[in-house]
Amino acid sequence: MSKDNHLVKQCGGSMRSISSAIAAVATALVLVTGSSAAAQSAPPAAVRSDVVSADSATVARKLAAEQKRKRQDVREDRRDVRSDRRDIASDKRDVRHDAREIAGDRRELRSERREGDSAGVRHERREIARDRREAKRDGADLRSDRRDLRRDKRDVRRDRRH
Numbered sequence: 001m002s003k004d005n006h007l008v009k010q011c012g013g014s015m016r017s018i019s020s021a022i023a024a025v026a027t028a029l030v031l032v033t034g035s036s037a038a039a040q041s042a043p044p045a046a047v048r049s050d051v052v053s054a055d056s057a058t059v060a061r062k063l064a065a066e067q068k069r070k071r072q073d074v075r076e077d078r079r080d081v082r083s084d085r086r087d088i089a090s091d092k093r094d095v096r097h098d099a100r101e102i103a104g105d106r107r108e109l110r111s112e113r114r115e116g117d118s119a120g121v122r123h124e125r126r127e128i129a130r131d132r133r134e135a136k137r138d139g140a141d142l143r144s145d146r147r148d149l150r151r152d153k154r155d156v157r158r159d160r161r162h
Contacts, residue, residue: 070159077155084149091142098135102128 105128112120 074156074159077152077159080152081149081156084145084152087145088142088149091138091145094138095135095142098131098138102131102135105131 105124109121109124109128112124
């Protein structure tokens with residue numbers, strides 16, 4: 001809090017009360033010291049109403065800018081939540097697709113074994129291994145997106161409180 005704002009707050013927030021307090025101090029100085037130099041001095045520039053209104057306008061601009069930044073942060077956090085939900089849905093779809101592919105490759109592997117085609121069996125085993133790696137990657141991505149979603153939801157709740 002600046003010195004001027006502190007004075008305004010202590011004097012009840014009114015410029016008139018600050019001016020009268022300064023005049024009373026100047027009068028007391030004249031009575032105590034007998035000098036008229038204190039009486040002739042004008043109130044400090046920080047107490048003049050035009051300066052205080054400029055300070056309050058600056059404070060209002062800073063406050064408005066801070067509120068705008070906060071609104072942007074909240075919007076960004078909400079966008080992140082929506083994006084994470086879409087990513088999770090996509091990753092779930094990918095995991096289900098990989099599981100179906102693995103099931104199909106296993107059926108083909110069984111049929112290749114029944115027929116006695118060893119080259120076909122090797123090929124199906126490689127496909128199953130590749131599909132499992134892909135499913136594992138998609139599962140890790142799904143867990144990561146869920147973690148991101150939890151963090152983003154926490155950010156949105158935190159911003160709502162402030």
